[in-house]
Amino acid sequence: MDFSGLINDFGPLTVTGLAQGAIIALFALGYTLVYGVLRLINFAHSEVFLLGTYACLIVWGWFGLDQNSAPPSVGGMLLYMAVGLLAAILVSGLAALTVEVIAYRPLRRRNAPPLAFLITAIGASLFISELVGVATHRNQKGVPPIILAKPVVTIGDTTITNLQILIIVLALVMMFALDRFINGSRLGRGIRAVAQNPDSAALMGVNKSRVIALVFLLGGLMAGIAAVMYDLKIGVTRYDAGFLLGIDAFTAAVLGGIGNLRGALLGGLLLGVLQNYAAGLFGSQWLHAASFVLLVVILLFRPTGLLGESLGRARA
Template identity: 85%
Template structure:
């Protein structure tokens, strides 16, 4: 137990925790959205993220960039970042839709029991991550240093870098947009209606199939953004990156109240912070153990997560 270290590094730990939490929160939205509407754990969501994290690397590879290249000029960095984001979002979105089409839709048509969905999702997840694993020989892939972390401002010993600001701002922005979309737009109203009561929604003329596709697509878009952020922050990706971060993202979703968008944000940020504090307190290897212990403790007190589980009642 290293309390003095925790107190001394509280500032830096907080800012890295927030940046990491922002990525986890974006990732967690995919779990929460699908759960809110279908009451299913979308196990294959981790692979949606995984393909996004490779998609932007491939696009950057087209421009001859790999982990050894020099950082390009500012203007081209902005261009490359946008291109990478678009590529990751597109690929993640397509993957999410594809998973829904292959692994979920046929079962939904047959009204299969919920466990069957979980298993096809596991199958899809295994298939995608292992195919990537075979194609990359299970090696890690480096990310070109598009952004050299540079201190933007310093408070005490808390150095806030440009990358951390970018991650947090981008994450909050996409979550704000998603929140607006779900709560204000016509399509969002459809999503909330199906989440509240699928049959009544269908009777009221909501196209259930389309809403479900839309939910998967939205989750995929968010995972795509998270994937680019992850690449930039961690600097490498691997065939099992999605699986490992996926467990954390799912934990975050449950922590905040699965099916609740703001819960995912809260859970993600909280988890990111906690992991960093715990890593400093007990050592890095206990990082994940700490998050699970916290999860169990919170679920014992609040069995539906911090904010409760209600996509439908988000703004009824």
């Protein structure tokens, strides 16, 4: 227990935690959306994210960038960010759709028990992460320095980098856009209807299969953005990167109230900060253990999370 370390580094730990939490929150959206509609923990979502972290690296590789290349100019940076995000979003979205069509849809058609869904989800997760593991020889892959982290704001002895600001702002913007989409658009109404009562929604003329596919797609898109942010922040990716962060993202979703979009944001930011405090207090190897302990405590005392499970409720 290192209290002085925690107190001395309180500012930096908070800022890093918020940036980490923003990534976790975007990632957590996929869990929350799918759970809100299908009552299913989409275990394979962590691999959707994983594919995103590799997709942008591969595209940047086509431009001749690797971890040792010089940082690009401002114009290049914008271009690379745009194509990287696009690639990650496309790949993650497609991966999420594929998983739904291949692994879940046949089971739904047969009204399989919930356990069966979880088991295929694990199968899909294992399959994708292991394929990536074999293809990359289980080595980590470095990320080219698209955006160099430069301190831009200093408050006391806490510096905030441009990258941290970008991550947090982008996460907030995406969250806002998604929230508007779900609560304001026609398709979003379909999603809410299916979440509330799938059978009634189907009888009212909502195309259930299409709504479910849309939900997976949206989760995949958000995971793609989170994946690019993760690459830029951490600087390396590995075949098991999705798994470890996936547990955090799931914890965040449960913390905020699974099925609740705003809850995912709150849960993600809170978890990111708490994890960093725990790392400051006990050492960084306990970071993931901290999120598990937190998860168990939440489930015991407030299983509906901080903001409640609300995607399916009449008034969200």
